[in-house]
Amino acid sequence: MTPEEVLExxxxxxxxxxxxxxxxxxxxxxxxxxxxxxxxxxxxxxRLCRALADVVTKQFGRIDIVVSPAIGGIIPGxxxxxxxxxxxxFVERDPGGPFTLRRGFSIPAGARAVIVEDIVTTGLSAxxxxxxxxxxxxxxxxxxxxxxxxxxxxxxxxxxVSLVTLDIPTYAPDALPPDLAAIPAVKPGSRxxxxx
Ligand SMILES: O=P(O)(O)OC[C@H]1O[C@H](OP(=O)(O)OP(=O)(O)O)[C@H](O)[C@@H]1O
Ligand SMILES: O=C(O)c1cc(=O)[nH]c(=O)[nH]1
Ligand SMILES: [Mg+2]
Numbered sequence: 001m002t003p004e005e006v007l008e009x010x011x012x013x014x015x016x017x018x019x020x021x022x023x024x025x026x027x028x029x030x031x032x033x034x035x036x037x038x039x040x041x042x043x044x045x046x047r048l049c050r051a052l053a054d055v056v057t058k059q060f061g062r063i064d065i066v067v068s069p070a071i072g073g074i075i076p077g078x079x080x081x082x083x084x085x086x087x088x089x090f091v092e093r094d095p096g097g098p099f100t101l102r103r104g105f106s107i108p109a110g111a112r113a114v115i116v117e118d119i120v121t122t123g124l125s126a127x128x129x130x131x132x133x134x135x136x137x138x139x140x141x142x143x144x145x146x147x148x149x150x151x152x153x154x155x156x157x158x159x160x161v162s163l164v165t166l167d168i169p170t171y172a173p174d175a176l177p178p179d180l181a182a183i184p185a186v187k188p189g190s191r192x193x194x195x196x
Contacts, residue, residue: 001051003164006146009044013037020183024191025122027170030180033147037120039075048146049076049164053083056114059161060142065089065113067140069099069129071190072118076146080116091132096192099132103182111138116157117145121170123154125191130157 003194010016015037021029056063063086068077069171070092081088089107091099107113113133126143133140142159151167154160171180 001047001163006051006163009048010038010147011100013041013044020180020185022173022185022187023121023170024189025124025170026173027122028120028173028176028180028185029168029170031149031168033119033149034188035072035076035146038146039118045075045079045141048163049079050083052076052116052146053057053080053162055161056080056084056116056142056144059144059159060112060114062112063114063141064111065107065138065184066116067091067101067105067107067113067129067133069125070118073125073129076117076118080144093191100104101132101136107133107136107138107140109137113138113140115156117143118147119157120145120148120150120154120160120162121168122150123160124146125157126154126156126158126160134146 015034017032017034021032025158037135063084066077068090074090078088089105091101115126115129121132143156145162148162148165149168152165
């Protein structure tokens with residue numbers, strides 16, 4: 001799948017949104033990729049995740065376990081794992097807390113795992129996911145996402161592959177351009193915003 005074909009999936013699904021968004025990192029952006037609009041369509045999700053599985057195999061070789069950060073990573077993690085012939089597990093937060101591996105999930109000795117994210121903006125969520133796996137016996141060999149919107153600057157602490165790399169502007173909340181400041185901000189994701 002070419003980068004343009006991937007973007008066309010987002011565009012034609014109505015998942016490429018313009019407005020004023022509060023991102024998981026706390027940064028603001030005029031552009032938001034609403035991945036849940038994609039994941040509500042199993043055929044679209046299948047096309048994208050099959051392509052991501054191919055990229056993962058080329059870059060990392062055999063993968064036994066896909067581990068994803070909840071909530072956004074769960075569906076693409078599962079679907080990518082299906083194409084890899086791997087298991088799919090996820091890390092989740094207690095409200096406001098760090099990611100933890102629960103529900104009896106583990107990465108056993110000898111297993112090769114990859115982190116699968118939906119979108120990477122700063123890499124913070126994938127980094128936190130990796131940190132939560134530090135006591136697992138198996139090896140986390142890399143990370144993958146559908147869209148890396150960091151311009152390739154997202155730092156995860158692992159090699160990262162994606163279907164598309166974009167460089168989408170983000171702004172600190174106290175450094176908004178006037179046209180963005182004029183639009184009421186919405187926060188689509190699940191990470192709790194610290195009280196002001
Ligand atoms: O690279 P980052 O700066 O961490 O941003 C990307 C993260 O933001 C979104 O998650 P969010 O915390 O908004 O919650 P969600 O997974 O429930 O959508 C998305 O699913 C990624 O996990
Ligand atoms: O950084 C984020 O929180 C984020 C950006 C984006 O485009 N889509 C998304 O689901 N989360
Ligand atoms: Mg997420």
